[in-house]
Amino acid sequence: MSDILRELLCVSEKAANIARACRQQEALFQLLIEEKKEGEKNKKFAVDFKTLADVLVQEVIKQNMENKFPGLEKNIFGEESNEFTNDWGEKITLRLCSTEEETAELLSKVLNGNKVASEALARVVHQDVAFTDPTLDSTEINVPQDILGIWVDPIDSTYQYIKGSADIKSNQGIFPCGLQCVTILIGVYDIQTGVPLMGVINQPFVSRDPNTLRWKGQCYWGLSYMGTNMHSLQLTISRRNGSETHTGNTGSEAAFSPSFSAVISTSEKETIKAALSRVCGDRIFGAAGAGYKSLCVVQGLVDIYIFSEDTTFKWDSCAAHAILRAMGGGIVDLKECLERNPETGLDLPQLVYHVENEGAAGVDRWANKGGLIAYRSRKRLETFLSLLIQNLAPAETHT
DSSP states (O other): OHHHHHHHHHHHHHHHHHHHHHHHSHHHHHHHHHHTSTTOOOTTSSSOHHHHHHHHHHHHHHHHHHHHSTTGGGGEEESOOOEEEOTTOOEEEOOOOSSHHHHHHHHHHHTTTOHHHHHHHHHHHTOOOOOOOHHHHTOOOOOOGGGEEEEEEEEESHHHHHHOOOOOOOBTTBOSSSGGGOEEEEEEEETTTOOEEEEEEEEEEEEEOTTTOOEEEEEEEEEEETTEEEETTTTOEEEETTEEEEOOOOSGGGTTOSOOOEEEOTTOOHHHHHHHHHHHTTOEEEOSOHHHHHHHHHTTSOSEEEEOSSOOBHHHHHHHHHHHHHTTOEEEOHHHHHHOOGGGOOOOOBOOSSOOOTTOOGGGGGBOTTOEEEESOHHHHHHHHHHHHHHSOGGGGGO
């Protein structure tokens, strides 16, 4: 299994290179600029370029994994369809070809003959990427490949990606918006039980060199299988905003601290916001991107990511859920938590990733229908839930 995780880290870095190239290479950046026009698709091309970037990242991940692990591709699921129709009415299935030249030719058909952009994209797609992690390299864990399913969100927070704000200031290490909120999410789960086993979150835009204006990213991973729990934040010290933060602690040492912090969506319900303000005071942070908000919990910047709506999906949460499991945390169904009676001793309703929502159609089949709470410490979650329920209007806990 560590071989599969190692390869996922490599392909996530290749995906991050594609995301960065689209912002830094002039031929590709011009296509992104077209996306900013209000209310209109770029008329020069058959598809919105952001859609092409998304699909290209997804296909690179799928086909690299298939090449290394034959048969795995049938269990890799993503947000995007890889079929396009160009201006001449040709249906094109986007895929990674065996050579850079063939991939460029295929991309040129989608981009209606834009050779410069097609060749620039193909170059990045076929670039070799090496990723090493001493913790992972020293671990050998075997798991049957045929029980693995993979959820991919190729570019989470696409709006922030297209908008491209690079000078947003963080609030206590948390970015409300901007390129820092863009993530590439790859989550591996057990297709029989739906339990998340491995997760990779790649953040392509973390810091920018003031001279070259080139971006550097960071990658986070976690593995939780048969009693083995490992993650990339173990025994590490990360620097954020010039201060050192020990990130190896999963939060259990601070389990009885009464103060809580939470990251939320700007579209969160007013009733939830009001209850949170009574539980967390002014330690509530708004941020873009479901993947990024989950990452804030992984990093230990906040205790909780809470979202009451049904507009996140399995590909948004699976990667972070696997990493949090490896840290002693998880992601639970908010609605079920609010309706649960703690005295019954029933376990917390963890999200699972292998079953569709009954009666739903389209992407709603894979929506997290009850909302979610991501957390690092089980004890702190229990305390938080108790306080949240006390501060919610009675009607809210049963809707």
